[in-house]
Amino acid sequence: MDIVVKGHKTEVPERFRKHVGEKLEHIQKLDHKVISLDVELSKERNPRQAERSERVEITLHSRGPVIRAEASAPDPYSALDLASAKLDAQLRKVADRRRVHKGPRSPMSVAEATAKLSSAPDVATPEELAEPVSRTKIGCLEVEGDGPLVVREKTHAAVPMALDQAFYEMELVGHDFYLFQDTDTGQPSVVYRRHGYDYGVIHLKIEGQ
Structure with a gap:
């Protein structure tokens, strides 16, 4: 090791x-x-x-x-x-x-427990829709707000996975979100933690596909 x-x-x-x-x-x-x-x-x-x-x-x-x-x-x-x-x-x-x-009995998957997410569209809050006060151009990055600014770039190998596996791996890395490729749709997707114990899913639909 x-x-x-x-x-x-x-x-x-x-x-x-x-x-x-x-x-x-x-x-x-x-x-x-x-x-x-x-x-x-x-x-x-x-x-x-x-x-x-x-x-x-x-x-x-x-x-x-x-x-x-x-x-x-x-x-x-x-x-x-x-x-x-x-x-x-x-x-x-x-x-x-x-x-x-x-074992002979497997627990309910996170995908099953959060199945209602696929039928209930997420509604943006007024805060999410609000325009930023200012924008700063740093290289190829456009940053909202005044700072302070910390920019860190990370690249990870991607393996297509199911929704429940994405939730599971998000918990393992200890983040509030997790970027992955959905095996069911083939789309780049993000699972994220909402208020309390709720979760959300965002799928990115590429134009022309």
Whole structure:
């Protein structure tokens, strides 16, 4: 298992790199399919955020879905402890799901539980329809609002998947949305978390197809 430790606009002490290797060594016992772990350390410079000044993000790559966990704390070691605990919980969730689906009784899929989404169109709120106050051009990006601005670009390999799998993988990476290609429609789609425990789905229909 490869462990890559990097800093985002901050230096990573060698002592911390060594501690990361020792702290995450047990991950292979929880997931035998793990290929690599990416650990990113970043620092919040705002003195008002002193209690959350150090942030650690762990991304696990395996032959299964990508799993991500992140946490913030006053020091990087505490942030690593919190992120590691979240990653362990995610891995146990994956293991439990595998055991349940291998049994004689499978639980209702998220797609079935959210079937009403396909028949009930989402209605935009007034806030979503409102025009932005200002727009700023930065390279090829047009940014709404005044900032502060943080631009990060990530590229991930895409595998077509069903709706319930997309919801499941969104939970594993800990995000409020997940971009995927729907196996039923072939369309680029996004699942996202709404208020409370509600979910939404957006399908992108390409003109001429």
